[in-house]
Amino acid sequence: MRLRNIPRAESVLKECKEVVKNEADCQGKWCEVFGNTNPVHMEIGMGKGQFLLALAAQNPKINYIGIERYSSVLLRAVEKLHEIQPPLLNIRFICMDARSVTEAFAPGEIDRIYLNFSDPWPKARHAARRLTSKEFLARYHNVLTDGGTIEFKTDNRLLFDFSVAEVNASTDFRLDGCTYDLHHDTEMNQGNIMTEYEEKFSSLGNPIHKLIAIREH
Numbered sequence: 685m686r687l688r689n690i691p692r693a694e695s696v697l698k699e700c701k702e703v704v705k706n707e708a709d710c711q712g713k714w715c716e717v718f719g720n721t722n723p724v725h726m727e728i729g730m731g732k733g734q735f736l737l738a739l740a741a742q743n744p745k746i747n748y749i750g751i752e753r754y755s756s757v758l759l760r761a762v763e764k765l766h767e768i769q770p771p772l773l774n775i776r777f778i779c780m781d782a783r784s785v786t787e788a789f790a791p792g793e794i795d796r797i798y799l800n801f802s803d804p805w806p807k808a809r810h811a812a813r814r815l816t817s818k819e820f821l822a823r824y825h826n827v828l829t830d831g832g833t834i835e836f837k838t839d840n841r842l843l844f845d846f847s848v849a850e851v852n853a854s855t856d857f858r859l860d861g862c863t864y865d866l867h868h869d870t871e872m873n874q875g876n877i878m879t880e881y882e883e884k885f886s887s888l889g890n891p892i893h894k895l896i897a898i899r900e901h
Contacts, residue, residue, distance in 0.1 A: 693759040700762050703777045712790035718747045723795040728782045729802050733761025735879040740775040748775045755779050789827040799836040801881040804843040816847035825856040834897040839885040844893040851897045861896035
């Protein structure tokens, strides 16, 4: 399905102070961007922002960065942010491709990465584009702290099985949690915040899968 282009998106994002326009210049300096040394958590493929905005509101002592490739989608997150009162001071957005994370963040600069309902890229020849592929795990390994975590949720069983296998095959990450039915897993569902897609798919009866991977070294 093609995304509907919203002509005003570029101008709105340009004027929004929470949207970082020079992310490469911020590499190694995100504590200066936020004005503190709090942990930094990042969602890659944040969509319309429901998940990340809820986290930022609940955890003011954690800094949050949302990455979204499409400006028309990021526009919706910006609009939601501006509806929140009092304003959130611990969130920033970047409009960029996920493949550029190592250009925007220094080694060990991120404490946690969230991946929620990522594009499954179902064709085998596109496996490297999946956000849980070994190619992307290598990028995350570069920017995560020692002991940093990846949390991944999806309703796509094939993508989830692929993701579990990629983590298990990695020498850099250890699978720390895994469930094929998150909403009926008392331990892993504790404190769970649902994304827009999660609400949609779970209402249709689709089980939600989740894994947690820890960067070991």
